[in-house]
Amino acid sequence: MIDIHTHILPEMDDGSSNVEESIKMLGMLSEQGVDTIVATPHFYIDKAEPAEFLQRRNECFKKLSDGICKIDNLPKIALGAEVQFYSDLSSFDRIEEFCIGGTNYILIEMPFFPWNGYTYQTLNHLSMSRRIIPVIAHLERYLDFINEKEVLLKLKEAGALVQINADFIIDRTTRRKALSLIKQDCVSFLGSDCHNITSRPPNMGEAADIIRKKLGDRGFEALRYREEKLKDSLVVY
Ligand SMILES: [Fe+2]
Numbered sequence: 001m002i003d004i005h006t007h008i009l010p011e012m013d014d015g016s017s018n019v020e021e022s023i024k025m026l027g028m029l030s031e032q033g034v035d036t037i038v039a040t041p042h043f044y045i046d047k048a049e050p051a052e053f054l055q056r057r058n059e060c061f062k063k064l065s066d067g068i069c070k071i072d073n074l075p076k077i078a079l080g081a082e083v084q085f086y087s088d089l090s091s092f093d094r095i096e097e098f099c100i101g102g103t104n105y106i107l108i109e110m111p112f113f114p115w116n117g118y119t120y121q122t123l124n125h126l127s128m129s130r131r132i133i134p135v136i137a138h139l140e141r142y143l144d145f146i147n148e149k150e151v152l153l154k155l156k157e158a159g160a161l162v163q164i165n166a167d168f169i170i171d172r173t174t175r176r177k178a179l180s181l182i183k184q185d186c187v188s189f190l191g192s193d194c195h196n197i198t199s200r201p202p203n204m205g206e207a208a209d210i211i212r213k214k215l216g217d218r219g220f221e222a223l224r225y226r227e228e229k230l231k232d233s234l235v236v237y
Contacts, residue, residue, distance in 0.1 A: 005191025032205025076236035102235035127159030166207035
């Protein structure tokens with residue numbers, strides 16, 4: 001299983017605070033059946049220069065790599081980013097470097113207010129002209145202010161895929177909705193969006209158990225298909 005959304009790099013953003021915590025998070029993910037993770041630190045175009053972010057990401061990854069070099073059975077790590085949507089995103093000249101581990105998939109945090117035609121146009125431009133596949137991070141966070149059916153259709157038309165957080169499945173108040181989206185093949189990826197080992201820990205295993213119990217193997221069909229497609233060209237360390 002792959003965890004496509006993690007804040008596991010030590011001292012990079014509001015995620016793991018040191019190498020020890022990152023190692024514990026990796027260990028937890030491994031026990032949960034995760035063999036590959038994508039490190040997706042937040043990237044805000046108005047807060048950091050792209051070069052500065054990429055350099056910091058490399059430095060934090062190096063710290064983690066040094067810390068785990070003698071530990072067996074940890075998940076493989078791919079580098080990515082959780083890129084905050086902005087109006088000129090589709091013309092971002094260094095966008096490939098922010099994609100997930102050498103693939104053409106990019107994890108995007110969308111605006112937390114209603115999306116308009118221009119929002120979809122940007123996603124559409126990314127996928128059609130730039131050949132970059134937008135993956136909408138934690139779709140559930142936007143459900144309060146979007147018309148779900150309409151948005152899912154527009155995202156599909158724009159060539160965008162959907163990621164949901166494990167929490168969305170684990171939380172009993174939202175579980176039915178999460179499983180229904182999975183059942184309708186509206187979800188391409190799961191992510192833990194883990195930040196630490198306490199308040200926002202890795203929780204992929206619990207979510208996977210619920211899917212298995214409630215939907216059986218059928219629940220993993222779309223997820224596995226996307227996972228395999230992504231892994232075909234994913235660069236991992
Ligand atoms: Fe995140």
